[in-house]
Amino acid sequence: MLSVSEISTIEASGDFCVATDAKGKxxxxxxxxxxxxxxLHPKKFFKINRSEIISIDYIDNIESHFKNRLLLKMVGVKDKVMTSTSSTSEFRKWLEK
Structure with a gap:
């Protein structure tokens, strides 16, 4: 059983999804x-692109990237995830709430 509060990211993978917790499992x-x-609660989770949802509680670092994108380092996740060009503006607003 995985508690929603432990989810760092959720990634689409075919017909199912893979949730990664803060420990990397x-x-x-x-x-x-x-x-x-x-x-999911919209104040805690944001869909950063077509295939990934992240939790605000597990954002470790945010870096600017080209073409109005952001690279996010998430707790428990080895690779950085990236916002889509179209979601970056809304993501920035969401962070400020």
Whole structure:
């Protein structure tokens, strides 16, 4: 069982998703990303691109990237994740709330 409060990122992977917790453990979820996104609290989770949702509680670092994108280092996740060009503006507003 994975508590929502422990989720760092959720990534789409075919017909299912993979949630990564703060300790780096990966958990398979047999629900699509759109359905998961609708069920998560909008003040805690943000869909940064077509295939990834992140938790505000586990953002470790934010770096500017080209073409109005941001690179995010998430707790428990080895690789950085990137906002899409179209979501960056809304993401910045979401962070300020």
């Amino acid at each position: 990966r958990h398979t979820i047999s629900i699509n990303l759109g359905t998961i996104h609708q069920q």
